[in-house]
Amino acid sequence: MAIDELFAQAGVDGRRLRRAVALLADGRWWSLADLVRETATSRRTIEALLRELPLEHRGERVRIPADQAKHYNTGTESNISDPVSHLMDIYGDTVARIGELIAKAPRGRHTLDHVAATADTVVRRALLLGERFWLPGARVLCVGDHDLTSLAVRMIHPEVEVAVADIDERILEYVDAQGLGVRTFWADLRLGLPPSARGWADLAVTDPPYTPEGVGLFVARAAEGLRDRDQGRILLAYGASERTPMLALKVQGALSDLNLLTEAIFPDFNRYHGAEAIGSAADLYVLRPTTKTWPSVASRVDKLATAIYTQGPQSVESAQSKEDLPGLAGIEAFAPGLLVGEWPRDLLPKLPRVRLSTWLAKPYAADPDRVAIAVPPGLEAALPRVLLASRARHVRVLLATPPPDLTDLLSPVYDLTAEGSILDAVRRPLPDHDPARIARRILDNAHGKATNSWREALISARNLTKKQARTLVPDWADATTLELPAHRLAALPHAAEDSLTAASQPSGAAEDSVPTTTRP
Structure with a gap:
Protein backbone atom coordinates (compact mmCIF):
# COMPACT_ATOMS: atom_id res chain seq x y z
CA MET A 1 0.00 0.00 0.00
CA ALA A 2 1.18 3.54 -0.75
CA ILE A 3 0.24 4.55 2.79
CA ASP A 4 2.76 2.04 4.13
CA GLU A 5 5.42 3.66 1.97
CA LEU A 6 4.60 7.05 3.51
CA PHE A 7 4.88 5.58 7.00
CA ALA A 8 8.20 3.98 6.11
CA GLN A 9 9.58 7.24 4.69
CA ALA A 10 8.58 9.07 7.86
CA GLY A 11 10.54 6.66 10.02
CA VAL A 12 10.39 7.42 13.73
CA ASP A 13 8.61 10.70 12.93
CA GLY A 14 5.71 8.70 11.50
CA ARG A 15 3.68 9.05 14.67
CA ARG A 16 2.19 12.33 13.44
CA LEU A 17 1.01 10.62 10.22
CA ARG A 18 -0.52 7.73 12.14
CA ARG A 19 -2.25 10.24 14.39
CA ALA A 20 -3.77 11.93 11.31
CA VAL A 21 -4.99 8.60 9.96
CA ALA A 22 -6.52 7.70 13.34
CA LEU A 23 -8.43 10.98 13.40
CA LEU A 24 -9.75 10.44 9.88
CA ALA A 25 -10.92 6.98 10.92
CA ASP A 26 -12.74 8.04 14.10
CA GLY A 27 -16.00 8.92 12.32
CA ARG A 28 -15.68 12.71 12.45
CA TRP A 29 -15.43 14.96 9.40
CA TRP A 30 -12.17 16.90 9.10
CA SER A 31 -11.19 19.98 7.14
CA LEU A 32 -7.62 20.20 5.94
CA ALA A 33 -6.91 23.17 8.25
CA ASP A 34 -8.31 21.38 11.32
CA LEU A 35 -6.33 18.24 10.55
CA VAL A 36 -3.13 20.26 10.15
CA ARG A 37 -3.67 22.06 13.46
CA GLU A 38 -4.74 18.97 15.40
CA THR A 39 -1.71 16.92 14.33
CA ALA A 40 0.80 19.81 14.19
CA THR A 41 1.87 18.58 10.76
CA SER A 42 2.62 20.74 7.73
CA ARG A 43 -0.06 21.19 5.08
CA ARG A 44 2.14 19.62 2.39
CA THR A 45 2.60 16.45 4.44
CA ILE A 46 -1.12 16.13 5.22
CA GLU A 47 -2.00 16.71 1.57
CA ALA A 48 0.40 13.93 0.57
CA LEU A 49 -1.26 11.65 3.13
CA LEU A 50 -4.79 12.41 1.94
CA ARG A 51 -3.86 11.50 -1.62
CA GLU A 52 -3.09 7.96 -0.48
CA LEU A 53 -6.21 7.30 1.63
CA PRO A 54 -9.70 6.13 0.68
CA LEU A 55 -11.85 9.12 1.60
CA GLU A 56 -15.44 10.22 1.47
CA HIS A 57 -16.22 13.92 1.15
CA ARG A 58 -18.75 16.34 2.61
CA GLY A 59 -17.99 19.69 1.06
CA GLU A 60 -14.41 20.52 2.07
CA ARG A 61 -14.39 17.94 4.89
CA VAL A 62 -13.24 14.36 4.62
CA ARG A 63 -13.05 11.10 6.56
CA ILE A 64 -12.27 7.45 6.01
CA PRO A 65 -15.48 5.50 5.29
CA ALA A 66 -16.82 3.57 8.27
CA ASP A 67 -16.52 0.20 6.52
CA GLN A 68 -12.76 0.76 6.10
CA ALA A 69 -12.00 2.67 9.30
CA LYS A 70 -11.10 -0.43 11.30
CA HIS A 71 -8.09 -0.93 9.03
CA TYR A 72 -6.68 2.53 9.90
CA ASN A 73 -7.39 3.10 13.60
CA THR A 74 -3.83 3.28 14.97
CA GLY A 75 -4.61 4.71 18.45
CA THR A 76 -1.83 7.28 18.93
CA GLU A 77 -3.08 9.61 21.65
CA SER A 78 -0.28 11.55 23.34
CA ASN A 79 -0.06 14.23 26.03
CA ILE A 80 3.64 15.02 25.83
CA SER A 81 3.03 18.56 24.58
CA ASP A 82 0.40 19.55 27.14
CA PRO A 83 1.45 19.53 30.83
CA VAL A 84 -1.65 21.53 31.86
CA SER A 85 -4.37 19.52 30.11
CA HIS A 86 -5.69 18.35 33.50
CA LEU A 87 -6.63 21.96 34.32
CA MET A 88 -8.51 22.86 31.16
CA ASP A 89 -11.97 21.68 32.26
CA ILE A 90 -11.79 24.13 35.17
CA TYR A 91 -11.13 27.07 32.85
CA GLY A 92 -13.71 26.45 30.16
CA ASP A 93 -15.35 29.83 30.80
CA THR A 94 -11.98 31.59 30.47
CA VAL A 95 -11.32 29.83 27.15
CA ALA A 96 -14.71 30.99 25.91
CA ARG A 97 -14.07 34.57 27.02
CA ILE A 98 -10.61 34.64 25.44
CA GLY A 99 -12.11 33.18 22.27
CA GLU A 100 -14.58 36.06 22.10
CA LEU A 101 -11.79 38.60 22.65
CA ILE A 102 -9.66 37.03 19.92
CA ALA A 103 -12.60 37.05 17.51
CA LYS A 104 -13.23 40.76 18.13
CA ALA A 105 -9.56 41.79 18.16
CA PRO A 106 -7.97 43.75 15.31
CA ARG A 107 -7.15 41.57 12.32
CA GLY A 108 -3.58 40.41 12.01
CA ARG A 109 -1.14 42.17 9.71
CA HIS A 110 0.78 39.93 7.36
CA THR A 111 3.68 42.39 7.25
CA LEU A 112 4.12 41.77 11.00
CA ASP A 113 3.83 37.98 10.56
CA HIS A 114 0.68 37.93 12.68
CA VAL A 115 -1.05 34.56 13.05
CA ALA A 116 -3.61 34.24 15.84
CA ALA A 117 -3.12 31.56 18.47
CA THR A 118 -6.19 29.58 19.51
CA ALA A 119 -8.00 30.56 22.70
CA ASP A 120 -7.09 27.17 24.14
CA THR A 121 -3.40 27.89 23.54
CA VAL A 122 -3.52 31.34 25.14
CA VAL A 123 -5.17 29.97 28.28
CA ARG A 124 -2.72 27.06 28.49
CA ARG A 125 0.19 29.52 28.33
CA ALA A 126 -1.21 31.36 31.34
CA LEU A 127 -1.81 28.09 33.19
CA LEU A 128 1.70 26.85 32.48
CA LEU A 129 3.13 30.01 34.04
CA GLY A 130 1.25 29.21 37.24
CA GLU A 131 2.23 25.53 37.22
CA ARG A 132 5.92 26.14 36.52
CA PHE A 133 6.60 29.34 38.50
CA TRP A 134 5.66 31.03 41.79
CA LEU A 135 3.64 34.00 40.61
CA PRO A 136 2.55 36.05 43.67
CA GLY A 137 4.40 39.37 43.39
CA ALA A 138 5.76 38.48 39.95
CA ARG A 139 5.78 40.60 36.81
CA VAL A 140 5.17 39.26 33.30
CA LEU A 141 6.23 41.14 30.15
CA CYS A 142 4.67 40.19 26.82
CA VAL A 143 7.14 41.13 24.09
CA GLY A 144 4.55 41.53 21.37
CA ASP A 145 1.03 40.34 22.15
CA HIS A 146 -1.14 39.90 19.08
CA ASP A 147 -2.29 36.65 20.73
CA LEU A 148 -3.64 38.49 23.83
CA THR A 149 -1.68 36.31 26.24
CA SER A 150 -1.52 39.29 28.61
CA LEU A 151 -5.30 39.22 29.09
CA ALA A 152 -5.37 35.52 29.88
CA VAL A 153 -2.59 35.94 32.45
CA ARG A 154 -4.50 38.72 34.22
CA MET A 155 -7.75 36.73 34.18
CA ILE A 156 -6.19 33.61 35.65
CA HIS A 157 -3.51 35.25 37.84
CA PRO A 158 -4.87 38.67 38.90
CA GLU A 159 -2.07 38.95 41.48
CA VAL A 160 0.50 39.26 38.66
CA GLU A 161 1.55 42.58 37.15
CA VAL A 162 1.47 42.36 33.36
CA ALA A 163 2.82 44.67 30.67
CA VAL A 164 2.80 44.56 26.87
CA ALA A 165 5.32 46.10 24.48
CA ASP A 166 4.03 46.06 20.90
CA ILE A 167 4.37 47.97 17.64
CA ASP A 168 0.71 47.55 16.70
CA GLU A 169 -1.23 50.55 18.02
CA ARG A 170 -4.53 48.71 17.49
CA ILE A 171 -3.52 45.88 19.80
CA LEU A 172 -2.38 48.28 22.51
CA GLU A 173 -5.68 50.17 22.40
CA TYR A 174 -7.64 46.91 22.39
CA VAL A 175 -5.76 45.54 25.40
CA ASP A 176 -6.29 48.83 27.27
CA ALA A 177 -10.00 48.77 26.45
CA GLN A 178 -10.51 45.49 28.31
CA GLY A 179 -9.83 47.19 31.65
CA LEU A 180 -7.81 44.30 33.09
CA GLY A 181 -4.94 46.44 34.36
CA VAL A 182 -2.37 45.52 31.71
CA ARG A 183 0.24 48.24 31.16
CA THR A 184 0.82 49.01 27.48
CA PHE A 185 3.90 50.47 25.82
CA TRP A 186 4.52 51.25 22.17
CA ALA A 187 7.73 49.71 20.87
CA ASP A 188 9.44 48.89 17.61
CA LEU A 189 11.85 46.30 18.99
CA ARG A 190 14.28 46.97 16.15
CA LEU A 191 14.76 50.41 17.70
CA GLY A 192 14.78 49.34 21.34
CA LEU A 193 12.75 48.08 24.27
CA PRO A 194 10.70 50.80 26.04
CA PRO A 195 12.71 52.25 28.96
CA SER A 196 9.88 51.48 31.40
CA ALA A 197 10.01 47.80 30.42
CA ARG A 198 13.77 47.39 30.79
CA GLY A 199 14.71 45.40 33.85
CA TRP A 200 11.05 45.28 34.87
CA ALA A 201 9.88 41.67 34.57
CA ASP A 202 10.49 38.31 36.20
CA LEU A 203 9.09 36.41 33.23
CA ALA A 204 8.92 37.39 29.57
CA VAL A 205 6.66 35.78 26.96
CA THR A 206 7.15 36.20 23.21
CA ASP A 207 5.77 34.74 19.99
CA PRO A 208 8.02 36.46 17.43
CA PRO A 209 8.41 36.37 13.66
CA TYR A 210 9.76 32.91 12.88
CA THR A 211 12.97 33.99 11.16
CA PRO A 212 16.32 33.55 12.91
CA GLU A 213 16.61 37.34 12.89
CA GLY A 214 13.14 37.83 14.34
CA VAL A 215 13.52 35.22 17.07
CA GLY A 216 16.98 36.51 17.97
CA LEU A 217 15.78 40.12 18.25
CA PHE A 218 12.58 39.46 20.23
CA VAL A 219 14.34 37.11 22.64
CA ALA A 220 17.19 39.58 23.14
CA ARG A 221 14.67 42.32 23.96
CA ALA A 222 12.85 39.91 26.28
CA ALA A 223 16.14 39.34 28.10
CA GLU A 224 16.59 43.10 28.43
CA GLY A 225 13.17 43.20 30.08
CA LEU A 226 14.14 40.87 32.94
CA ARG A 227 14.87 42.33 36.36
CA ASP A 228 15.73 38.93 37.86
CA ARG A 229 18.88 37.98 35.98
CA ASP A 230 19.42 34.82 37.99
CA GLN A 231 15.95 33.27 38.22
CA GLY A 232 14.08 35.04 35.40
CA ARG A 233 12.81 33.05 32.42
CA ILE A 234 11.81 33.69 28.82
CA LEU A 235 8.97 31.68 27.27
CA LEU A 236 9.34 31.53 23.49
CA ALA A 237 6.85 30.18 20.98
CA TYR A 238 8.64 28.98 17.86
CA GLY A 239 7.65 26.50 15.19
CA ALA A 240 9.07 25.09 11.99
CA SER A 241 7.81 22.49 9.55
CA GLU A 242 8.97 18.92 10.02
CA ARG A 243 10.31 19.36 6.46
CA THR A 244 12.71 22.20 7.36
CA PRO A 245 14.97 21.14 10.24
CA MET A 246 17.77 23.43 9.02
CA LEU A 247 15.60 26.50 9.61
CA ALA A 248 14.93 25.36 13.17
CA LEU A 249 18.65 24.80 13.60
CA LYS A 250 19.38 28.38 12.51
CA VAL A 251 16.88 29.68 15.06
CA GLN A 252 18.39 27.57 17.80
CA GLY A 253 21.76 28.93 16.71
CA ALA A 254 20.44 32.46 17.32
CA LEU A 255 19.42 31.41 20.83
CA SER A 256 22.81 29.81 21.38
CA ASP A 257 24.50 33.04 20.28
CA LEU A 258 22.68 34.72 23.18
CA ASN A 259 24.08 32.10 25.58
CA LEU A 260 20.63 31.09 26.76
CA LEU A 261 20.01 27.73 28.40
CA THR A 262 17.10 25.83 26.86
CA GLU A 263 15.59 24.55 30.08
CA ALA A 264 12.58 22.85 28.49
CA ILE A 265 10.80 22.43 25.16
CA PHE A 266 7.12 21.48 25.04
CA PRO A 267 6.54 20.13 21.52
CA ASP A 268 3.60 21.55 19.55
CA PHE A 269 2.29 23.35 22.66
CA ASN A 270 0.99 26.32 20.65
CA ARG A 271 -1.73 25.98 18.01
CA TYR A 272 -2.82 28.64 15.51
CA HIS A 273 -5.56 29.67 13.14
CA GLY A 274 -3.37 29.58 10.04
CA ALA A 275 0.38 29.00 9.58
CA GLU A 276 -0.40 25.67 7.91
CA ALA A 277 3.09 25.54 6.39
CA ILE A 278 4.39 24.73 9.89
CA GLY A 279 1.46 22.56 10.91
CA SER A 280 -0.42 25.44 12.57
CA ALA A 281 1.70 24.70 15.62
CA ALA A 282 4.80 25.83 17.49
CA ASP A 283 6.89 24.48 20.33
CA LEU A 284 7.13 26.34 23.61
CA TYR A 285 10.69 26.95 24.80
CA VAL A 286 11.55 27.83 28.38
CA LEU A 287 14.84 29.77 28.25
CA ARG A 288 17.04 30.71 31.17
CA PRO A 289 19.72 33.41 30.95
CA THR A 290 23.28 32.65 32.02
CA THR A 291 26.03 35.01 33.13
CA LYS A 292 27.18 35.11 29.49
CA THR A 293 23.77 36.16 28.20
CA TRP A 294 24.01 39.82 29.14
CA PRO A 295 27.23 40.69 27.32
CA SER A 296 25.95 38.64 24.36
CA VAL A 297 22.71 40.62 24.26
CA ALA A 298 24.58 43.92 24.52
CA SER A 299 26.99 43.06 21.73
CA ARG A 300 24.52 41.43 19.38
CA VAL A 301 21.28 43.34 19.71
CA ASP A 302 22.25 46.02 17.19
CA LYS A 303 23.24 43.37 14.69
CA LEU A 304 19.95 41.58 15.23
CA ALA A 305 17.82 44.70 14.74
CA THR A 306 17.56 44.41 10.95
CA ALA A 307 14.96 42.98 8.58
CA ILE A 308 13.18 40.37 10.68
CA TYR A 309 9.89 39.44 9.01
CA THR A 310 8.99 36.87 6.37
CA GLN A 311 6.86 39.32 4.34
CA GLY A 312 6.67 43.02 3.51
CA PRO A 313 9.26 45.80 3.28
CA GLN A 314 11.17 44.61 6.35
CA SER A 315 11.34 40.95 5.35
CA VAL A 316 14.70 39.23 5.45
CA GLU A 317 14.73 39.10 1.65
CA SER A 318 14.05 42.80 1.09
CA ALA A 319 16.69 45.49 0.81
CA GLN A 320 16.75 49.13 -0.20
CA SER A 321 19.77 51.23 -0.91
CA LYS A 322 20.22 54.44 1.06
CA GLU A 323 20.78 56.13 -2.28
CA ASP A 324 17.19 55.24 -3.28
CA LEU A 325 15.61 57.50 -0.64
CA PRO A 326 13.31 60.07 -2.30
CA GLY A 327 14.23 63.67 -1.54
CA LEU A 328 17.97 63.18 -1.15
CA ALA A 329 18.70 65.78 -3.80
CA GLY A 330 17.08 68.56 -1.79
CA ILE A 331 18.70 67.86 1.57
CA GLU A 332 21.73 70.08 1.03
CA ALA A 333 19.45 73.03 0.22
CA PHE A 334 17.45 72.28 3.37
CA ALA A 335 20.71 72.88 5.30
CA PRO A 336 20.18 70.57 8.28
CA GLY A 337 22.36 70.77 11.35
CA LEU A 338 21.99 67.04 12.06
CA LEU A 339 21.26 63.86 10.10
CA VAL A 340 19.26 61.14 11.85
CA GLY A 341 19.01 57.61 10.50
CA GLU A 342 20.95 55.89 7.70
CA TRP A 343 22.32 58.28 5.05
CA PRO A 344 24.82 57.88 2.19
CA ARG A 345 28.31 58.42 3.56
CA ASP A 346 29.26 61.00 0.97
CA LEU A 347 26.22 63.19 1.70
CA LEU A 348 27.15 66.19 3.88
CA PRO A 349 30.03 64.21 5.40
CA LYS A 350 30.92 66.87 7.99
CA LEU A 351 27.49 66.92 9.62
CA PRO A 352 26.96 64.98 12.88
CA ARG A 353 24.85 61.84 12.55
CA VAL A 354 22.69 59.89 14.97
CA ARG A 355 21.14 56.45 14.59
CA LEU A 356 17.37 56.18 14.89
CA SER A 357 17.63 53.90 17.92
CA THR A 358 19.88 56.44 19.71
CA TRP A 359 17.57 59.29 18.69
CA LEU A 360 14.66 57.60 20.42
CA ALA A 361 16.65 56.39 23.42
CA LYS A 362 17.84 59.74 24.76
CA PRO A 363 17.65 63.48 24.04
CA TYR A 364 20.24 64.79 21.59
CA ALA A 365 22.76 66.93 23.47
CA ALA A 366 22.93 69.81 20.98
CA ASP A 367 19.99 71.91 19.81
CA PRO A 368 20.09 72.21 15.99
CA ASP A 369 17.53 74.45 14.32
CA ARG A 370 16.94 72.02 11.44
CA VAL A 371 17.09 68.23 11.48
CA ALA A 372 16.79 65.79 8.57
CA ILE A 373 15.61 62.26 9.35
CA ALA A 374 15.65 59.21 7.07
CA VAL A 375 13.06 56.54 7.92
CA PRO A 376 13.58 53.29 5.98
CA PRO A 377 10.68 51.19 4.66
CA GLY A 378 9.03 49.14 7.37
CA LEU A 379 9.79 51.59 10.17
CA GLU A 380 6.99 54.06 9.38
CA ALA A 381 5.19 53.22 12.63
CA ALA A 382 7.98 55.02 14.48
CA LEU A 383 7.29 58.31 12.65
CA PRO A 384 5.26 60.05 15.41
CA ARG A 385 7.93 59.21 18.02
CA VAL A 386 10.75 60.18 15.68
CA LEU A 387 9.21 63.64 15.38
CA LEU A 388 8.39 64.00 19.07
CA ALA A 389 11.99 63.09 19.95
CA SER A 390 13.17 66.28 18.22
CA ARG A 391 13.42 69.76 19.73
CA ALA A 392 14.31 71.39 16.41
CA ARG A 393 12.26 74.19 14.91
CA HIS A 394 12.04 72.48 11.51
CA VAL A 395 12.26 68.73 10.86
CA ARG A 396 12.28 67.14 7.42
CA VAL A 397 11.59 63.42 7.18
CA LEU A 398 12.36 61.29 4.14
CA LEU A 399 10.23 58.17 3.81
CA ALA A 400 9.91 55.41 1.24
CA THR A 401 6.16 56.07 0.82
CA PRO A 402 3.82 59.02 1.46
CA PRO A 403 3.34 59.56 5.21
CA PRO A 404 0.07 58.87 7.03
CA ASP A 405 -2.00 61.80 8.26
CA LEU A 406 -0.62 62.61 11.72
CA THR A 407 -2.42 65.92 12.17
CA ASP A 408 -4.68 64.75 15.01
CA LEU A 409 -1.76 63.19 16.85
CA LEU A 410 0.91 65.87 16.42
CA SER A 411 -1.01 69.12 15.89
CA PRO A 412 -0.27 70.31 19.46
CA VAL A 413 3.42 70.44 18.49
CA TYR A 414 3.80 70.73 14.70
CA ASP A 415 2.38 72.19 11.54
CA LEU A 416 2.76 69.34 9.05
CA THR A 417 3.03 69.47 5.27
CA ALA A 418 3.73 66.55 2.96
CA GLU A 419 4.90 66.43 -0.63
CA GLY A 420 5.10 62.90 -1.91
CA SER A 421 7.13 60.93 0.59
CA ILE A 422 8.75 64.03 2.13
CA LEU A 423 7.25 65.33 5.37
CA ASP A 424 8.07 68.75 6.81
CA ALA A 425 7.25 69.47 10.45
CA VAL A 426 7.55 73.05 11.73
CA ARG A 427 7.25 73.57 15.46
CA ARG A 428 4.26 75.66 16.51
CA PRO A 429 4.47 78.48 19.07
CA LEU A 430 3.51 77.69 22.64
CA PRO A 431 -0.28 77.82 23.19
CA ASP A 432 -1.72 80.45 25.50
CA HIS A 433 -4.39 78.42 27.35
Missing part, protein backbone atom coordinates in the same frame (compact mmCIF):
# COMPACT_ATOMS: atom_id res chain seq x y z
CA ASP A 434 -3.63 76.03 30.18
CA PRO A 435 -4.92 72.64 28.92
CA ALA A 436 -3.03 72.98 25.65
CA ARG A 437 0.09 74.17 27.50
CA ILE A 438 0.01 71.06 29.70
CA ALA A 439 -0.31 68.73 26.70
CA ARG A 440 2.45 70.62 24.91
CA ARG A 441 4.77 70.40 27.91
CA ILE A 442 4.31 66.63 28.04
CA LEU A 443 4.91 66.23 24.32
CA ASP A 444 7.91 68.56 24.30
CA ASN A 445 9.57 66.49 27.01
CA ALA A 446 9.07 63.24 25.09
CA HIS A 447 12.01 61.32 26.55
CA GLY A 448 10.87 62.03 30.11
CA LYS A 449 8.12 60.49 32.20
CA ALA A 450 4.76 61.92 31.20
CA THR A 451 3.72 61.83 34.86
CA ASN A 452 6.51 64.20 35.87
CA SER A 453 5.86 66.70 33.07
CA TRP A 454 2.15 66.63 33.76
CA ARG A 455 2.61 67.13 37.50
CA GLU A 456 4.97 70.08 37.03
CA ALA A 457 2.62 71.68 34.52
CA LEU A 458 -0.30 71.40 36.94
CA ILE A 459 1.76 72.90 39.74
CA SER A 460 2.63 75.83 37.49
CA ALA A 461 -0.95 76.32 36.31
CA ARG A 462 -2.77 75.93 39.63
CA ASN A 463 -0.15 76.44 42.36
CA LEU A 464 -0.62 72.93 43.74
CA THR A 465 1.68 70.84 45.91
CA LYS A 466 3.48 67.89 44.29
CA LYS A 467 1.22 65.44 46.11
CA GLN A 468 -1.94 67.27 45.05
CA ALA A 469 -0.79 67.44 41.45
CA ARG A 470 0.20 63.77 41.33
CA THR A 471 -3.27 62.61 42.38
CA LEU A 472 -4.68 64.41 39.33
CA VAL A 473 -2.51 62.54 36.80
CA PRO A 474 -3.95 59.27 35.43
CA ASP A 475 -1.95 56.14 36.13
CA TRP A 476 -1.38 55.37 32.43
CA ALA A 477 0.91 58.41 32.25
CA ASP A 478 3.56 56.61 34.32
CA ALA A 479 5.73 56.05 31.24
CA THR A 480 7.89 58.15 28.97
CA THR A 481 5.88 60.06 26.39
CA LEU A 482 7.59 58.17 23.57
CA GLU A 483 6.31 54.88 25.02
CA LEU A 484 2.68 55.93 25.24
CA PRO A 485 0.36 54.26 22.70
CA ALA A 486 -1.11 56.55 20.06
CA HIS A 487 -4.57 56.53 21.63
CA ARG A 488 -3.05 57.90 24.85
CA LEU A 489 -1.11 60.58 22.98
CA ALA A 490 -4.25 61.62 21.09
CA ALA A 491 -6.17 61.85 24.37
CA LEU A 492 -3.63 64.13 26.05
CA PRO A 493 -5.37 67.49 25.37
CA HIS A 494 -8.70 66.25 26.75
CA ALA A 495 -7.06 64.43 29.65
CA ALA A 496 -5.09 67.59 30.53
CA GLU A 497 -8.31 69.60 30.54
CA ASP A 498 -9.96 66.99 32.82
CA SER A 499 -7.07 67.24 35.29
CA LEU A 500 -7.36 71.03 35.39
CA THR A 501 -11.09 70.77 35.99
CA ALA A 502 -10.44 68.37 38.86
CA ALA A 503 -7.83 70.74 40.28
CA SER A 504 -10.46 73.46 40.51
CA GLN A 505 -12.84 71.33 42.56
CA PRO A 506 -12.98 71.40 46.38
CA SER A 507 -10.36 69.34 48.19
CA GLY A 508 -11.37 65.67 48.41
CA ALA A 509 -13.53 65.73 45.30
CA ALA A 510 -10.67 65.94 42.83
CA GLU A 511 -9.46 62.36 43.12
CA ASP A 512 -12.94 60.98 42.35
CA SER A 513 -13.15 62.94 39.10
CA VAL A 514 -9.83 61.97 37.57
CA PRO A 515 -9.67 58.71 35.56
CA THR A 516 -7.05 56.31 36.93
CA THR A 517 -6.76 53.22 34.81
CA THR A 518 -4.46 50.50 33.51
CA ARG A 519 -1.64 50.37 36.04
CA PRO A 520 -2.00 47.28 38.21
